[in-house]
Amino acid sequence: MTDSCLCLGIDFGDCHVTAGVCSDAALFGKDILLPVQTHSCNVAVVDADCNLPDTDAVITRTPGLRIGVRTADCVPLLLYAPDIAAVAAIHAGWKGSLGGIADRTLELLDGLGANLSLLRAAFGPCICGSCYEVSHELTDEFRAAGFSDCLVGERNVDLEAVNIRRLLRAGVRRENIKPKSCCTLETPAFPSWRRNCDSRRLLSWIMLSQ
Ligand SMILES: [Zn+2]
DSSP: OOTTSOEEEOOOSOTTEEEEEESOGGGSOSOSBOOOOOSOOOEEEESSOOOOTTOOEEEEOOTTOOEEEEESSSEEEEEEETTTTEEEEEEEOHHHHHHTHHHHHHHHHHHTTOOTTSOEEEEOOBOOTTTOBOOHHHHHHHHHTTOGGGEETTTEEOHHHHHHHHHHHHTOOGGGEEOOSSBTTTOTTSOOHHHHOOSOOEEEEEEEOO
């Protein structure tokens, strides 16, 4: 964490968990488990630092093990299950949002015994629906998957809204979902691939307190 890296905390309102975002993952340091993201819907449950190829979401119940994901317009989603003391970090671009990586992560947390009505969720900065124009073919795919109300006009998709819909469908309570603080494309402090093919990556992380 250096002066040239904007780092902000995300408050889950619980002293047992800390979370945050940093504007440049490369400057954050090595004290974090980051999967090798491939826009898959693969989720790993880990209890220690390890290599995670072809993985786009991580769950852990190990206190002090910081987990995170890297994005530049894609959706970073952080979860905290207070009843089983578990946290998750999810990377959901259009592929993961359409394919349901959030659902897969919630299924695994449910399998670990989490009551999803207690789950807390927070989104890191990502591109907003007004800025995220895609092809007609892709809007058709989201429409066919039941996300018509997450489209903005004819050509735009609100990926955060898609993931919020998935959380609500799984039983997460709306009041336990914290939306993103800003749009990456509209906020120069944060990396945006759409804005300038930014080589930086936003880091979104979460950790159970020790
Ligand atoms: Zn925007």
